[in-house]
Amino acid sequence: MVVRHQRHIVTSSHCRPSSITGKYIGSVPTQNTSRDTINSSRRADRISAQFSTSTTTTIQAQGSSGETNMASDDARVQNNKDFQLNELFNVKDKVALITGGGSGIGLMYTQALAANGAKVYICGRTGEKLDTVAKTYSQDITGSIIPITADITSKQEIQKLYDELEKREGHLDILVNNAGIMSDKTITTEAQTPEEMKKNMFDDDKNSFQDWDDIYRTNVSQCYFMSTCFIPLLAKATQHTHGYSGTIINVSSISGQVKTSQHHPQYNASKAACIHLTRMLANEIAQNEIKIRVNTIAPGVFPSEMTAGSSGANQKSAIPKEKFEKKVPAARPGNDRDMASTLLFCATNTYLNGQTITVDGGYTLAAGM
Known part of the structure; x- marks a missing residue:
């Protein structure tokens, strides 16, 4: 007041x-x-x-x-001190959990928080990958990186993860639902006749309900179940810091915003669903007078195993700049700092709720969204 x-x-x-x-x-x-x-x-x-x-x-x-x-x-x-960067974007001693934090954009988030003093738990299915990240990026930081192996497409595994975090910390400040997959099955959408379009988008055996189900399970359903399971721990963080501290950050994509299917309609539809799920969760939580913020980040083209096809020994990926010089107004793909600063903004701005933050170098502008 x-x-x-x-x-x-x-x-x-x-x-x-x-x-x-x-x-x-x-x-x-x-x-x-x-x-x-x-x-x-x-x-x-x-x-x-x-x-x-x-x-x-x-x-x-x-x-x-x-x-x-x-x-x-x-x-x-x-008070000018309140406007200093370490006050505006302070995550020191915050407890964070990042799904898919072992590579790509998830690793960028992990570094952004841990380098600024947060205690970051990263979870995924591959323990070796998580251990590599913890060992490689725990040097010269004020925070910490702690790997936990978990399959977040299972309610039982999510509950075990919750129990482990509750036992270790008692609260959770930041939940980043970053894990996501893309189908290796591309769909030809171009056609000269209605019959050809049906053949490409329906008759082809690679177009299956199972493929859609798998993508939605990871890209949408797990965001819902992770978010709803961790509400009590996130609420405790809010009580501990006396403000809208507890925050959920879902990671969607500009693929959920553009009007084209980009030859993977199942992926684009799942990311659009993630964006709307974020707003619904923010509303339901607010309606119950629980002080937890829910937002989503919609990245454009950033180096990851999904966009580059692989990662190196340090779990980092690379995309040739020239590949996007004419496709993106920024004339380059996004980099680690672009994504790190976005996460810090979402994690610390306590007046941000129910919103989608698009970070794409102007890609959606060029696409005529």
């Missing part, structure tokens, strides 16, 4: 003749002015003298969330 007390300056209007009567109006009474009007004018003059040099006052107030807010029109009153 912000309380603002402002002392208004009241001054007498300049004396000027009335264009109708020729009498003066303003603080100087006319001959027909009543005694009450004269007294009111005198009170106004006293108020003007008393407050003519006053400034806007500032009151600090604690809202129901426990956060202290400031409101002031006087820049001298503001």
Whole structure:
């Protein structure tokens, strides 16, 4: 709750003749002015003298969330320390869990948080990959990286993961649902006739319900079950820090925003579903008056095993810049810093809720979205 007390300056209007009567109006009474009007004018003059040099006052107030807010029109009153980067994007001592944190964009998120003092748990199916990340990127950081093997497409595994985090930490500040897959089956959508389109998009054996189910299970369903399972731990983080601290960040894609299928309609549809799921979860949580924020990041083209096809010994991937020079207004694919700064923004901005943050170098602009 912000309380603002402002002392208004009241001054007498300049004396000027009335264009109708020729009498003066303003603080100087006319001959027909009543005694009450004269007294009111005198009170106004006293108020003007008393407050003519006053400034806007500032009151600090604690809202129901426990956060202290400031409101002031006087820049001298503001605390400049609050505007420093380490205050605006502070994740020191935060506890985070990142699914798919062992490579690609998930690894970028892992480094962004751990390098700035957070305790980051990364989970995935391949323990060796997670161990490599923890060993390689735990050097010269103020936080820590802790690997946990888990299959987050299973409710039982998700519950075990929850129990482990509850036992170790007792709360969770940041949940990043980053794990995702893309089908290796591309769909030809171009056709000259209705019959050809049916043949390409329906008759072909590689188009199956199972393929769609597998993609939705990882890209959509796990986001729902991970988010809903961890609500109690995220709520405890909010209680611990007295604000909208507990946050869920789902990772979707610009593929869920563009109008084309890009030859993988099952993937694009799943990412669009993830975006809408984010908004629904944010609404349902808010309706129950639980103070947890839910947002989604929609990356454009970034180096990952999905876009590059593989990763090196350090679990990093690379994409040739020239491949996207003419496709993206930024004339390059995204890099680690682009994605890291986005995550820090989503994790720390406590006024951000139910939103999709698109980071694509202008790709969707060029695509005519």
